[in-house]
Amino acid sequence: MDQLRICGGRRLSGEVTVSGAKNAALPELCAALLTKQPVMLRNVPRLRDVATMRKLLENMGVHSQVHGERGGLTLHAADPIDPVAPYDLVKTMRASVLVLGPLLARFGRAKVSLPGGCAIGSRPVDQHIKGLQAMGAEIVVEHGYMVARLPTGQTRLRGARITTDMITVTGTENFLMAATLAEGETVLENAAQEPEVTDLADMLIKMGARIEGHGSSRIRIQGVERLDGCEHSVVADRIEAGTFLCAVAATGGAALLRLARGDHLDAVIDKLRDAGVTVEQVPEGLRVASPGAAGLKAQTFRTTEYPGFPTDMQAQFMALNCVAPGASSVTETIFENRFMHVQELQRLGAKIHVDGRVALVEGVVRLSGATVMATDLRASASLVIAGLVAEGATVVDRIYHLDRGYDQMEVKLRALGADIERLS
Numbered sequence: 001m002d003q004l005r006i007c008g009g010r011r012l013s014g015e016v017t018v019s020g021a022k023n024a025a026l027p028e029l030c031a032a033l034l035t036k037q038p039v040m041l042r043n044v045p046r047l048r049d050v051a052t053m054r055k056l057l058e059n060m061g062v063h064s065q066v067h068g069e070r071g072g073l074t075l076h077a078a079d080p081i082d083p084v085a086p087y088d089l090v091k092t093m094r095a096s097v098l099v100l101g102p103l104l105a106r107f108g109r110a111k112v113s114l115p116g117g118c119a120i121g122s123r124p125v126d127q128h129i130k131g132l133q134a135m136g137a138e139i140v141v142e143h144g145y146m147v148a149r150l151p152t153g154q155t156r157l158r159g160a161r162i163t164t165d166m167i168t169v170t171g172t173e174n175f176l177m178a179a180t181l182a183e184g185e186t187v188l189e190n191a192a193q194e195p196e197v198t199d200l201a202d203m204l205i206k207m208g209a210r211i212e213g214h215g216s217s218r219i220r221i222q223g224v225e226r227l228d229g230c231e232h233s234v235v236a237d238r239i240e241a242g243t244f245l246c247a248v249a250a251t252g253g254a255a256l257l258r259l260a261r262g263d264h265l266d267a268v269i270d271k272l273r274d275a276g277v278t279v280e281q282v283p284e285g286l287r288v289a290s291p292g293a294a295g296l297k298a299q300t301f302r303t304t305e306y307p308g309f310p311t312d313m314q315a316q317f318m319a320l321n322c323v324a325p326g327a328s329s330v331t332e333t334i335f336e337n338r339f340m341h342v343q344e345l346q347r348l349g350a351k352i353h354v355d356g357r358v359a360l361v362e363g364v365v366r367l368s369g370a371t372v373m374a375t376d377l378r379a380s381a382s383l384v385i386a387g388l389v390a391e392g393a394t395v396v397d398r399i400y401h402l403d404r405g406y407d408q409m410e411v412k413l414r415a416l417g418a419d420i421e422r423l424s
Helices: 022-034 048-060 094-107 126-134 169-180 195-206 238-251 266-275 311-323 341-347 377-389 409-415
Strands: 003-007 012-017 039-042 063-066 073-076 109-113 138-142 145-149 161-163 185-189 210-212 218-222 230-233 253-258 278-282 285-290 327-331 351-355 358-362 371-373 393-397 419-423
Touching (some): 012 238, 022 039, 022 048, 022 073, 022 169, 022 195, 048 063, 048 094, 094 109, 094 126, 094 169, 126 161, 169 185, 169 195, 169 218, 238 266, 238 311, 238 377, 266 278, 266 311, 311 327, 311 341, 311 351, 311 358, 341 351, 341 377, 377 409, 377 419
Parallel strands (some): 039 230, 161 185, 371 393
Antiparallel strands (some): 003 393, 003 419, 109 145, 138 145, 253 285, 278 285, 327 358, 351 358
């Protein structure tokens, strides 16, 4: 099992290119199921979850081919396709539920294992089931699988008004893909507004879908009889960009994050600027400059749905607060079990007290290196940031979590001057 070994104390400077967003690439891979024609994606990140999704699609009969250019991937879901997503391929990745909508829309049936993923709290699939049932699907859960089909005599899903009990990104994406081939109009109320949802909608429009309102809480889709292939570039990963912003902020220095978009990170950038970090949008991406943690001010924040402060940036910003002067509070409202990184940060010398969904942080002058264990994807990133500023060596165990969401993080950090290496 791989580890990362980090010797802290170096300022970060230089430039790196932000990879394509995992949370956009995964549904866009699934969208290839909606057409018999080839779909070519660019800027696909080299991640474990992407490899798992590609393997899942290939297991169904989808042909895929990597291009010579960086991040190029072509998928071809020509008949025959076996609309089954088995447990062995689904158990490590919750996003595998995203095949349910496209399979139902094009083939009228699907058998998808209940998904797995990071152990950060409950993310029930009942919203997916209810929404697709509203479109006419018959779905039962048996033996750990969601078994879905269209009623006898019905050849297409039917448009419906779907209002979810909570904002769900993967739910919005599933309904969005399913509705493109449904009969009539579908209206998604309380829809997720994340840039990844908008990027998926943009791709579907290139395929011939009729979609309006993406990027808002109400999306309208007029179903069409078929979709065509397309070429599409995956949007830059805002969470990777935010992670590197926090790393530069904590260590000091200046960097250019190529392709990063500030309009996708408003809430995080606002907090960084309040802390004393300079962040500027330029044509190439984002420029960030920081005096280092000692010259900053800790920030209180609360996670919420986009466009609020993202839960996927909570752990990384908490690591910054651990070494920034002042006291702060961090409130987690999205997932009930997303403070597992706190205990590991404490091993490095951080002063954090957790009370339910609130973590109280008191900045310390220095952290000291130690061996720590990653518990989930974003927790891994927070431990890397803490290790970059800690005195001595920090070893981060179980970085397979990190590999699920970051494309060669240690290579990019080394390009910025970090003393970091992967140990096998």
